[in-house]
Amino acid sequence: MAVAIDAPAMRVVASDDAVIPELARVMVDAYPVMGVTTADAFAAFVERVRSATEDPVRDVAAERNGEVVGGMRLYDFVMNVRGSDAATGGVGAVAVALAHKRQGVARAMLAWYLHWYHKRGAPFAILHPFWSDFYRALGFGYGTPTHRFRFVPRTLRNDGARGTVRALHAGDLDAVLACSERIRTVTNGLVQRYRGVTEKALAELSTRHVGVEDAGVLRGFMQTSLTLGHRDVTNRNVLVVRDFQAEDGAAAGALLGYLRAQHDQFMEIAIETQDPSFFLASTDPRDRSDRVLAPPAAHRVAETGLGIMYRLLDVPAAFAYLPRPAQPFALRVIVDDTFFAPTAFDGTFRCDASGIRPDEHAAPDATLSVAIPELSSLVAGSLRLRDVARHRLATVEPASALPRVAELFDTQTPPVCTTRF
Template sequence: MSNIRKIGEKEIERFLELSSDAYPAFMIKSDDEREKIKKTFLEANKDPRYSIYGYFRDDKMLGQMRLFDFQMNFHGQKILAGGLGSVAVDLLHKKEKIAKEMVEFYYKYFYELGAPIAVLWPFRHDFYKQMGCGYGTNIYEYSVKPENLRNGKSKEHIRYLTKKDLPKLNDCYNRHVDKTHGMIEESILIRELRFERQKTSKYVGYVKDGKINGYMVISFTKGDADSFIHNNIIVEDLIYETPQALSEMLTYLHIQLDQINRVIFRTSNEYFFSQLSDPRNETMNMMPSVYHESARFGTGMMYRILNTQGIFKAMTKRNFNNQTIKIKFNVIDSFFPANEGSIILHFNQGNLSLENDGFYDVEIDIDVSELSSLVMGSVNFRAMYDFSLIKISDESFVDTINKLFAVEHKPICTTGF
């Protein structure tokens, strides 16, 4: 007989064992390291948003996962979003549908808690796609020579930040969350734990009138294994509230050109290249006809609607680009049947109202994974139509629906979990 429940402190050792087996790159190499990691997890668990669950069969823990009660900016409104992380299964018990049962538990848990959407970083996209998760925004990795960054007029507000600056830094981050679709609120506890883990990193801040309006976390790595003088900077985190804050931080990076070979940025901003004097990376690769390789990109965060009615209720204050149309969505959700069914949406000059029945202009059959990407704004309706990912009763409405769900900014998430 199997059951899923929160684990206690005495079961953290088993949690670490399963984690080490499932993620060999994070293998625990010593008893001291084990104790340090154990302490970090126990400290993180003091955050009321975090909890660790175990999958038990005959009192033996065969699987694990961490659940997160997040507050996420959803088109300008804060909503509860259920996070999932650290999913692991005992190597001897793979292919026994343990992970599937844990994901089912995760969906049901947050559905009953009232979260209309779930968020996760996938270890394999296809695994979660078949469970109804849709794609989020891509991230681009640029490898830039410092001299190709803009050298601004000043860096007078730039200074290094210390642990005592973390409350103001976290305030800066959460103000950014308030303005940015997809971002997740952060607690000071988790911020402090992350700072302790990043002992070799530098926190560089833009501070004006005692207020932090931007910051970046940077670390150094060797640019050449055989040389101690060729080094790169990795920008691990970059948050800014004003163009002036960004300009001064980029100027700080620019002036490292005598010591640094490349600066590595990972960003969801698809226009990042536009401010570089030369966006090419070090590969010198080209694509026909004359496209120079400037970045590589990855697909990461996935979103999953748990309650279609609930997610559209959370959007009733949003203006849908002044469009007027009545749509019936037939939502296909075979993995989580509680969410399967039809919904009728009336849009009048961009204002949304939900109807139980009645007249509609167009009917759309859509899988919950595609609907999740659509409402987040990470994939547009026209692309879904072009790739035959949806079925629509009247194709003449495609452009209107594409305008309806168009967003100024795709969702961004910088929270690792």
């Protein structure tokens, strides 16, 4: 006979909370990749958890019968959604105590997190999944895929480069934040950087930040790190590039020129990006594996993964970020959401030059039926309605209205997220 298990109680913990060591233990057990294996390392990690429990980051403990059975970390973000800023709730470090798995703890924590940000007026939620199928079942939709390109340094194109490339340090914090914000305001999906996190990243010894200045203004930057080759070989090191940011082609060319110049030390440059056309940065984008994916001659140029996921927390509020249609029409939207009641939706929107707004009296010209994961991706712009409908994950009635409805969700660029949390 099944035994009923009480749902855990959730609460935000302060830096002086007595449960922080217990919460830290749960996180360490859940993420052995952190490598916290000694008493000294654990003590240092506890202090890291304490220092992170201040706005705009919150640690949440899930407790049952006085015991910490899970934890997570919440982030108050500002995200560019199709050119406008939107309050967005992020969640990370979701952890369940080893002795309490398969008892609904993770689902209870995620439900609490969604309600937390819904009550605070955030239309969107985002996360990086460790199990994408689990989070998709909770209503999160796929974001833009990430690609890892592996280039031979000498093949990188630096034509059109302008500016002076130099190493960045903690003293460049304000310049990095200013450059990042200029790029963010014109890039769909980018999240506003935390000052404290950026300051720590610039001071981190395991990575290097490189920037390009033009007329004394920082116009681009990137984070680099080293992966050593096997100890029995030489000249097999790899330079890994993340967070490649450039305000224009001249700045991008200068950063690529810096990477090109590293050919004497690195066998390859591995660049992680959500730009599927980044292979154009190289005169020979093949990844040196000589793998042919689809004979006779489809050469592998990248590895691809699905990462960041999006979720709507308020359907009408999220629809306000959609573009105005060329021709006015009324759209009924039926949203299937079995996990989070506030976004189980059936209503009609008036779509015209003044915006997208609910109108219960409007006679719909078309009806869109879709589940919340796919709708979340459509609003974010990471999926196209034509593709979602073609894969039988959405329907538009009448079918002749598909082009008009699809235009409502189209975006020039899919969302980009370089924030690691």
